[in-house]
Amino acid sequence: MRMKQKNIFxxxxxxxxxxxxxxxxxxxDKSDISLLVIHYISLPPEQFGGSYIxxxxxxxxxxxxxxxxxxxxxxxVSAHCLxxxxxxxxxxxxxxxxxxxxxxxxxxxxxxxxxxxIGIELEGSNEQPFTDEQYVALKQLTQQIMLAxxxxxxxxxxGHCHISPGRKIDPGQYFDWQRYLSDLD
Numbered sequence: 001m002r003m004k005q006k007n008i009f010x011x012x013x014x015x016x017x018x019x020x021x022x023x024x025x026x027x028x029d030k031s032d033i034s035l036l037v038i039h040y041i042s043l044p045p046e047q048f049g050g051s052y053i054x055x056x057x058x059x060x061x062x063x064x065x066x067x068x069x070x071x072x073x074x075x076x077v078s079a080h081c082l083x084x085x086x087x088x089x090x091x092x093x094x095x096x097x098x099x100x101x102x103x104x105x106x107x108x109x110x111x112x113x114x115x116x117x118i119g120i121e122l123e124g125s126n127e128q129p130f131t132d133e134q135y136v137a138l139k140q141l142t143q144q145i146m147l148a149x150x151x152x153x154x155x156x157x158x159g160h161c162h163i164s165p166g167r168k169i170d171p172g173q174y175f176d177w178q179r180y181l182s183d184l185d
Contacts, residue, residue, distance in 0.1 A: 011096035087133030
């Protein structure tokens with residue numbers, strides 16, 4: 001049996017690409033990290049690859065690079081991590097800090113999910129399935145997060161749609177929850 005080894009040190013994933021976002025602040029209680037939220041993102045919509053997501057989370061998105069960008073260029077959001085279509089993980093915000101990913105949200109009657117959650121973005125959309133590489137990377141990342149933050153259990157892993165119903169639909173119709181959660185056993 002393989003021993004699980006923690007790959008997170010002081011809130012940073014040791015083997016991830018780092019692109020620091022200024023869009024975060026301190027959590028009210030760092031010992032209360034107890035929820036994992038799965039999202040999707042593609043910039044421009046339905047297009048993959050490139051540096052637009054990095055630019056967006058850094059507040060450096062060129063509003064003239066694509067017509068859609070002018071509608072979001074002033075939005076200040078981030079996630080803790082992104083998993084690309086190839087399974088590459090980028091970390092934007094320290095897990096111990098509050099990334100701005102959930103917005104207006106509640107879980108089990110508790111509002112402001114950013115206060116106590118970690119947000120993971122998958123490069124994707126509501127129009128096509130996620131890749132095998134993304135599921136492998138997401139499983140590995142989730143296991144590391146659960147090891148470092150033991151209050152996050154399988155029952156406390158949700159989609160953005162679950163904490164912001166009627167407002168958000170991600171991770172969308174093509175996200176295979178059964179595959180993802182069964183892989184965590």
